[in-house]
Amino acid sequence: MTTTTKKSLVVLGAGTAGTMVANKLRNRLPKSDWHITVVDKTDIHDYQPGYLFIPFGMNTPEQVRKTKHAFIHDGVELVLAEVDKVDPEARSVALTDGRSLAYDYLVIASGTSPRPDQTPGMLGDEWHRSVGEFYTYDGSVALRDSLRRFRGGRLVVHITELPFKCPVAPLEFTFLADDYLKERGIRHQTEIVFVTPLDGAFTKPVASKELGHLLEERGVTVETDFMVERIDQERKVLVSYDEREVPYDQLVTIPLNMGADFVARSGLGDDLNYVPVDKHTMQSTQYPEIFALGDASNIPTSKAGSVAHFSVEIFVENFMELVAGQPMTHSFDGHANCFVESGAGKALLLDFNYDTEPLTGTFPIPKVGPMTLLKESRANHLGKLAFRHIYWNLLLPGRPMGLPAHMSMSGKIPADAA
Amino acid sequence: MPSTTIAGRQIDVNEEGFLSNPDDWTEELGAEFARLIGVDMSEEHWKLVRFLRQDYKAMGETPTLRRVSTQTGMPVKQLFTLFPGKPAKKMAYVAGVPKPKGCV
Numbered sequence: 001m002t003t004t005t006k007k008s009l010v011v012l013g014a015g016t017a018g019t020m021v022a023n024k025l026r027n028r029l030p031k032s033d034w035h036i037t038v039v040d041k042t043d044i045h046d047y048q049p050g051y052l053f054i055p056f057g058m059n060t061p062e063q064v065r066k067t068k069h070a071f072i073h074d075g076v077e078l079v080l081a082e083v084d085k086v087d088p089e090a091r092s093v094a095l096t097d098g099r100s101l102a103y104d105y106l107v108i109a110s111g112t113s114p115r116p117d118q119t120p121g122m123l124g125d126e127w128h129r130s131v132g133e134f135y136t137y138d139g140s141v142a143l144r145d146s147l148r149r150f151r152g153g154r155l156v157v158h159i160t161e162l163p164f165k166c167p168v169a170p171l172e173f174t175f176l177a178d179d180y181l182k183e184r185g186i187r188h189q190t191e192i193v194f195v196t197p198l199d200g201a202f203t204k205p206v207a208s209k210e211l212g213h214l215l216e217e218r219g220v221t222v223e224t225d226f227m228v229e230r231i232d233q234e235r236k237v238l239v240s241y242d243e244r245e246v247p248y249d250q251l252v253t254i255p256l257n258m259g260a261d262f263v264a265r266s267g268l269g270d271d272l273n274y275v276p277v278d279k280h281t282m283q284s285t286q287y288p289e290i291f292a293l294g295d296a297s298n299i300p301t302s303k304a305g306s307v308a309h310f311s312v313e314i315f316v317e318n319f320m321e322l323v324a325g326q327p328m329t330h331s332f333d334g335h336a337n338c339f340v341e342s343g344a345g346k347a348l349l350l351d352f353n354y355d356t357e358p359l360t361g362t363f364p365i366p367k368v369g370p371m372t373l374l375k376e377s378r379a380n381h382l383g384k385l386a387f388r389h390i391y392w393n394l395l396l397p398g399r400p401m402g403l404p405a406h407m408s409m410s411g412k413i414p415a416d417a418a
Numbered sequence: 419m420p421s422t423t424i425a426g427r428q429i430d431v432n433e434e435g436f437l438s439n440p441d442d443w444t445e446e447l448g449a450e451f452a453r454l455i456g457v458d459m460s461e462e463h464w465k466l467v468r469f470l471r472q473d474y475k476a477m478g479e480t481p482t483l484r485r486v487s488t489q490t491g492m493p494v495k496q497l498f499t500l501f502p503g504k505p506a507k508k509m510a511y512v513a514g515v516p517k518p519k520g521c522v
Contacts, residue, residue: 161484199504203519225504227483229495241498271485300519 006035007323010093010103012083013260014040014068016396017294017308018109023073023398024316029323031075037101039093041082043068045396046137047388049305052169052341054140055147056180061137063388071396083110086266088287105289105319108268108275110260112165112295112303114139118256119160121231131233132252134173135165146250147180152189153249155181158238159196160228162203163272164257165295165303168350170194171201171211172341173252178218179343195223195238195246204357207350210374214342257303259296274298279354280331282315291315301334301354309395310335310405335407337363339384347380349373353407359414364403366411373412425450436510436517440474443514451512463500463512466490470513480510480518 009025011018022038029036050064072078082096086106093101114135116122122131128142157174174194181187194201194215200208201215201222215222229241231251238246259273268275268286275292276285279299284290292298293315294308301307311332318328334354341347349371350358362369370379394401421430425446430438437443437451448467452459459467469490473481483506487494501508506518 227494227498241495242503271482271488 007033007104008035008102009105010101011038011107011109013109013111014038014072014078015109015111015294016305017312019071019396020312020398021107021109021293021315022076026073026075027398028320037077037079038072039079039081039083040068043080045071047391050388051134051140052172055134055143056176057144061141083262085262086268088290108292108296109294110296112257112259114255115258116255119228119231121233122255124233126233130236130250131231132250133255135254150250152186154191154193154247156193156195156246156248156251158251158253160254160256161197163303164254167302168338168340170254174220175343176341192220193223193246194220195226197227199224204352207358207374270298281318281328282311282332302336302338304336304338306337313405333406335405339380341384342376345381346376346378347384348376349380351407356407359412361412363411434517437514440515447514448512455508455511457501466509467513470509470515474515480515482518
């Protein structure tokens with residue numbers, strides 16, 4: 001039995017981060033020495049950024065959905081099962097079907113999920129009807145149907161709590177809804193309201209200003225510092241902890257996001273089931289043989305595919321050093337890169353990291369672009385649309401994309417000069 | 419870095435008036451910060467402020483409203499009653515710890 005002498009890497013989750021890391025490491029770790037296993041409860045792989053476009057008919061549901069196994073390289077074992085618990089002392093993962101997997105190293109890449117059950121009144125008869133969402137496949141398809149039935153009134157876009165996946169998506173939804181309602185000739189009889197627990201449109205000052213300005217231009221009312229306590233589906237109102245009420249005809253909510261429940265059961269999570277890690281190496285603060293990648297960790301940057309992508313590249317280099325008995329020399333800087341659809345065939349681009357907020361300028365080539373940072377342009381929109389193909393064909397298979405993992409300041413205009 | 423005189427002491431604060439160095443904090447300063455934002459400190463207020471300081475020291479970051487509620491057992495609703503409007507920000511201000519980052 002040669003397998004008993006092999007080392008074992010177990011990856012929990014075959015989403016963006018899990019798939020990339022398994023594929024990249026399969027190319028780097030010798031098959032004779034390493035067994036790589038990926039565990040996921042489903043074989044469905046959705047291109048999640050595509051959910052945003054489904055309610056407006058800009059993507060068909062089929063365009064965003066593929067199978068997982070098609071993207072997992074040969075030589076990686078895909079186990080379709082639910083994780084019950086990790087036993088970090090015994091270095092083993094118990095599955096709910098009774099099987100267990102021993103590991104030498106464990107990567108937790110089980111992401112974050114919307115949890116409508118955590119806000120009283122969010123689930124109920126009107127869930128996926130007048131209380132809509134676009135963070136799941138079913139939700140975005142249901143919202144497409146609700147919007148088709150919408151004849152005007154109050155359209156309320158609502159953020160429950162931070163952090164949540166793809167922090168710019170609610171803004172994009174708002175811009176696209178403005179466009180969509182204009183095209184249908186019912187914008188003038190619709191009031192769009194953007195409800196946020198933050199004190200502005202976005203967390204980072206320069207971007208908050210630019211994005212807040214775009215909301216203003218589109219006649220969107222912004223309700224800030226709103227912490228929802230419950231939703232009253234009968235009266236169609238959001239109620240906050242300080243007893244403010246926001247009425248709606250169609251609500252589009254971003255539910256509380258939480259990491260996987262098995263993370264909590266295993267004693268590896270924080271208050272929202274995210275795995276506390278070193279923000280530069282993604283290594284668990286409790287167990288050196290455990291890493292958390294993608295949305296599953298508590299690193300203080302966006303929960304977004306771009307972060308998963310850039311941090312996986314850093315992790316792979318570090319992991320090769322680690323298993324060779326060397327110190328890990330690569331450090332993740334929190335680099336995130338987000339397209340923001342602003343409607344009318346245009347988009348903005350945000351590029352930022354732990355230390356530098358999103359700035360204006362050009363990307364990826366200084367002064368040339370072709371994409372513009374924090375300003376609307378057609379090129380950005382085309383970049384966003386093209387990304388679905390890049391995702392399936394280059395990113396998931398682990399092929400190089402030519403974008404640096406670390407953020408660069410060239411071509412950017414510093415905040416104090418802007 | 420702006421500085422200001424509070425409770426007879428010269429202290430450094432940031433643009434939003436938050437204490438620059440959490441180690442400069444004293445109960446006297448906390449009471450003065452509370453007075454500046456119109457909060458009348460009760461024992462429950464102090465319990466929260468002490469939790470924020472202790473948790474900040476242990477974790478290296480200001481706890482979120484959710485964490486304050488689960489760790490102290492005080493319902494979020496009550497946090498809004500004790501520190502009306504913006505409890506997370508107001509508690510941090512009084513406790514002399516950084517404004518909670520609404521993560522990106």
